Amino acid sequence: xxxxxxxxxxxxxxxxxxxxxxxxxxxxxxxxxxxxxxxxxxxxxxxxxxxxxxxxxxxxxxxxxxxxxxxxxxxxxxxxxxxxxxxxxxxxxxxxxxxxxxxxxxxxxxxxxxxxxxxxxxxxxxxxxxxxxxxxxxxxxxxxxxxxxxxxxxxxxxxxxxxxxxxxxxxxxxxxxxxxxxxxxxxxxxxxxxxxxxxxxxxxxxxxxxxxxxxxxxxxxxxxxxxxxxxxxxxxxxxxxxxxxxxxxxxxxxxxxxxxxxxxxxxxxxxxxxxxxxxxxxxxxxxxxxxxxxxxxxxxxxxxxxxxxxxxxxxxxxxxxxxxxxxxxxxxxxxxxxxxxxxxxxxxxxxxxxxxxxxxxxxxxxxxxxxxxxxxxxxxxxxxxxxxxxxxxxxxxxxxxxxxxxxxxxxxxxxxxxxxxxxxxxxxxxxxxxxxxxxxxxxxxxxxxxxxxxxxxxxxxxxxxxxxxxxxxxxxxxxxxxxxxxx
Amino acid sequence: xxxxxxxxxxxxxxxxxxxxxxxxxxxxxxxxxxxxxxxxxxxxxxxxxxxxxxxxxxxxxxxxxxxxxxxxxxxxxxxxxxxxxxxxxxxxxxxxxxxxxxxxxxxxxxxxxxxxxxxxxxxxxxxxxxxxxxxxxxxxxxxxxxxxxxxxxxxxx
Numbered sequence: 177x178x179x180x181x182x183x184x185x186x187x188x189x190x191x192x193x194x195x196x197x198x199x200x201x202x203x204x205x206x207x208x209x210x211x212x213x214x215x216x217x218x219x220x221x222x223x224x225x226x227x228x229x230x231x232x233x234x235x236x237x238x239x240x241x242x243x244x245x246x247x248x249x250x251x252x253x254x255x256x257x258x259x260x261x262x263x264x265x266x267x268x269x270x271x272x273x274x275x276x277x278x279x280x281x282x283x284x285x286x287x288x289x290x291x292x293x294x295x296x297x298x299x300x301x302x303x304x305x306x307x308x309x310x311x312x313x314x315x316x317x318x319x320x321x322x323x324x325x326x327x328x329x330x331x332x333x334x335x336x337x338x339x340x341x342x343x344x345x346x347x348x349x350x351x352x353x354x355x356x357x358x359x360x361x362x363x364x365x366x367x368x369x370x371x372x373x374x375x376x377x378x379x380x381x382x383x384x385x386x387x388x389x390x391x392x393x394x395x396x397x398x399x400x401x402x403x404x405x406x407x408x409x410x411x412x413x414x415x416x417x418x419x420x421x422x423x424x425x426x427x428x429x430x431x432x433x434x435x436x437x438x439x440x441x442x443x444x445x446x447x448x449x450x451x452x453x454x455x456x457x458x459x460x461x462x463x464x465x466x467x468x469x470x471x472x473x474x475x476x477x478x479x480x481x482x483x484x485x486x487x488x489x490x491x492x493x494x495x496x497x498x499x500x501x502x503x504x505x506x507x508x509x510x511x512x513x514x515x516x517x518x519x520x521x522x523x524x525x526x527x528x529x530x531x532x533x534x535x536x537x538x539x540x541x542x543x544x545x546x547x548x549x550x551x552x553x554x555x556x557x558x559x560x561x562x563x564x565x566x567x568x569x570x571x572x573x574x575x576x577x578x579x580x581x582x583x584x585x586x587x588x589x590x591x592x593x594x595x596x597x598x599x600x601x602x603x604x605x606x607x608x609x610x611x612x613x614x615x616x617x618x619x620x621x622x623x624x625x626x627x628x629x630x631x632x633x634x635x636x637x638x639x640x641x642x643x644x645x646x647x648x649x650x651x652x653x654x655x656x657x658x659x660x661x662x663x
Numbered sequence: 664x665x666x667x668x669x670x671x672x673x674x675x676x677x678x679x680x681x682x683x684x685x686x687x688x689x690x691x692x693x694x695x696x697x698x699x700x701x702x703x704x705x706x707x708x709x710x711x712x713x714x715x716x717x718x719x720x721x722x723x724x725x726x727x728x729x730x731x732x733x734x735x736x737x738x739x740x741x742x743x744x745x746x747x748x749x750x751x752x753x754x755x756x757x758x759x760x761x762x763x764x765x766x767x768x769x770x771x772x773x774x775x776x777x778x779x780x781x782x783x784x785x786x787x788x789x790x791x792x793x794x795x796x797x798x799x800x801x802x803x804x805x806x807x808x809x810x811x812x813x814x815x816x817x818x819x820x
Contacts, residue, residue: 233678233784248678254706300710300753319710319757320744320764330765337711352705 205631205645207622209605213652217609220602222626234584239268239558239575243357246571249586250632252296255289255344255354256564259426260571262357263560267447268575269359270552277545278361284537285347285356286426286562291381291530292340293565294482294523297630298388299333302520305624306395310402314616326391332384336527339374339381343534346370361549368544375538382496382531389500389524396507396521404507407516407600407625410435412468412477413484414592416563417442421490423497423529425563431488432468432478437512440468446561449570455587465594466587477595480567481629482522487512492525494532500525516600519628554579564589566630590631600625614647614660622647623662666699666811667720671803672712673704675727681779681792684727684799688777691800692807700807708753710761717766721773721810723803724755727792728776734795735802740772775799 205222212218230249237245243261247254259282266274274282304317307326316324323330346366348354356362396403414432418424421431421442430449432440441452456465456473467476478484492498504521507513513522537543559572567589574583590597604625608618623645648659673689675682689704703715708724716722724740742763743756755774763769777799779792788796 230784245678248676248706250706252707296710318744318760320760323764330761334711334713334761334765337709338714341711 205626207601207645207647209601209609209647209649210654211649211651211657215612217602217605218652220598220605222597222601222631231584231586234573234581237581239265239573239579239581240359242573242581243359244353244355247353249588252632253289253293253564253566254352255285256293256562256569257571258354258357259286259289260560260562260564260569261573262359263427263562264558264571264573265359266361267558267560268555268573270554271360271550272552274361274550275545275547276542277365277547278549280537280540280542281347281362281364281366282357283426284366284534284543285344285354287530287533287537288340288343288347290425290563290565291343291385291527291534292337294527294530295333295336295340297565297627298392298520298523298527299329299336301627301630303329303333305620305627306392306517306520309399310620310624311617314620317620328387329391332388336381336384336388339377342374342377346374358549360551363548365545365548366543371538371543374534378531378535378538382528382535385524385527385531386496386500389521389528392521392524393503403517404515406621407603407628408514409516409599409603410512410514411479411596411599412440412471413487413512414468414478414480415484415488415568416561417489418493421488423485423489423492425485425526425530427562430561430568433488433512435512435514437487440470446570447559449559449561449572453587455585464587464591466592467595478592479596480589480592481519481565482526482567483513483516483519484567485526485563486522492529494529494536496532497525497529500528516625516628566590566593566632568592588632590629593629593631597626597629597631600628609649612649612657614649614658619645619647619660619662668718669697669700669721669723669807669810670715670719671700671702671723671725672708672715673702673725674707676706678784678786680781680783680785680787681789682727682782683786683788684777684779684792684796685725687788687796688725688775688800688803691796692804695804695807697807699811708755708758710753710758713758713762713765716758716770716772717762717768720770722759722770723773723775725775725777725799725803726755727779727782729779729782731776731778733778733791734798735775735777737802738774738776740774742769775803 207222209220210218242265243258246257246261249257300319303322307322308317344354348356412434416424416428417431418428430444431442434440444452452469453466454469467473486504492501504525507518557574561568561570569589570587572585573581576582601622604621608621645662649657651657671689671692673685675685677683677686686704689702693702740755740759742760744760759769759772778795781789
């Protein structure tokens with residue numbers, strides 16, 4: 177692994193936490209809440225799987241096949257890995273800038289992916305909490321309950337998802353396992369027939385995205401105090417931004433900001449990421465803990481994803497999304513927006529932006545161009561970053577003279593949010609844990625906090641869909657007090 | 664009477680050994696040329712699959728199983744709405760519930776659980792997994808063949 181490691185952290189005696197490797201493969205979420213000697217919440221940790229095994233899996237592969245192979249990282253965002261790997265392998269192929277047709281085909285695919293993934297999160301995962309309330313009966317707090325209360329939402333959910341899939345299929349010829357990108361470009365343009373089919377639907381999709389945004393805002397107005405405070409804390413943020421600070425989910429340079437909005441760094445090209453970021457390994461988790469080098473291990477953590485994308489950009493280049501951003505900023509009372517639940521608001525604004533961007537691209541004749549592929553002099557290294565639906569995604573490869581990958585390093589969005597998720601769960605535990613009982617209410621509030629980030633659980637390994645959330649309460653010595661499983 | 668429209672949804676990750684049993688089964692069945700059979704393979708179930716589910720008379724979900732009977736087991740799936748903590752999981756019962764509430768149709772559905780053994784980052788099935796796959800595909804193929812004349816109920820093994 178190429179990442180710099182600042183060393184393992186020793187655990188105090190009696191506090192060692194062992195993660196069973198079998199459960200790592202099985203795929204579940206595990207939350208551990210640790211109490212101090214006084215019986216108060218000391219910390220909480222959210223344990224999930226990560227990607228180191230996959231980095232080894234890539235080694236030895238021919239660089240040209242990597243953009244296809246990496247799709248197997250994740251069943252929800254294979255397109256994001258496909259595009260990020262392709263951008264990295266462009267550099268290995270000696271191509272710094274692909275043709276306008278290739279760039280716009282990739283952008284079209286990317287915005288279709290972000291649109292449909294964000295729609296899945298909001299409608300299927302978050303809307304039961306946000307539209308029905310955290311405390312609604314469990315039997316009703318699901319997408320079926322949402323559809324019963326808000327019949328239009330079901331239509332938006334399925335057809336916005338389906339439209340995003342149509343965009344992906346139109347750009348790659350297939351809805352799943354896309355193969356649009358090759359190092360140096362793409363292997364097809366957008367047919368007139370597919371373009372026109374998408375043009376016919378895109379305005380309706382934009383309208384539905386805006387309607388979902390309006391519906392969400394009614395929830396915020398009715399629950400403002402909860403919305404601002406739940407699982408929330410000030411933090412730093414990081415995302416890609418384009419020229420002049422414009423939101424750019426596909427390409428650009430890294431910008432990181434402090435919680436007060438001042439700049440930590442900006443204009444950092446992906447190739448320089450190691451000068452600004454450190455990846456730390458901790459003994460109790462399979463995940464890496466990246467942080468900003470200049471701020472150190474304790475203070476260098478940050479958040480990525482839609483909330484970071486909104487906080488880090490100076491403006492959005494599409495009008496409806498920009499108007500929505502202006503309204504969103506009011507939640508920060510003159511500063512950044514730190515509310516964890518605002519991830520959902522930001523996610524919806526990104527959906528509007530994606531739909532608008534897709535419409536703009538569908539009226540760009542470059543998508544029917546025939547100049548698809550470039551070639552250059554082979555290089556030994558490629559590093560690329562995109563803003564995936566859950567945030568900043570980095571792929572870094574080293575390739576030998578035979579074209580075989582010799583090393584790979586991936587920093588996925590969920591890894592970037594690792595510390596932030598722990599802090600959100602800790603905040604929930606502090607605010608909602610009473611006594612030594614893991615109540616249904618506590619369990620649900622923990623889930624609500626985790627859903628805001630929508631962590632990626634490392635590939636589609638699921639084995640009959642068993643992916644429970646396990647919450648364990650431990651005393652100061654690390655002895656389990658109680659545990660509760662949500663199947 | 665025309666035969667029932669059958670949907671096979673095989674899901675899992677072929678990059679993680681026996682987790683690819685679902686897509687492998689889908690791939691094998693797609694080669695058999697039945698006109699009334701629609702085969703879909705994906706990494707996991709998604710909400711828009713509800714549209715496909717509602718458009719068919721019988722649905723088979725095919726997934727890998729970490730535990731349970733070898734070579735496979737079959738169980739009924741009934742609509743049941745659930746909300747997970749991550750978007751990276753949608754259960755067959757929840758998908759059926761979405762089809763029911765949105766499309767007003769949740770056809771008879773079955774989960775074919777093919778027993779797998781290893782789930783590491785390897786692109787081939789284990790030998791045991793392959794053997795179980797063969798038995799599962801043979802059962803499902805026979806069931807689909809028998810159902811040609813039984814429009815409203817699948818032939819169970």
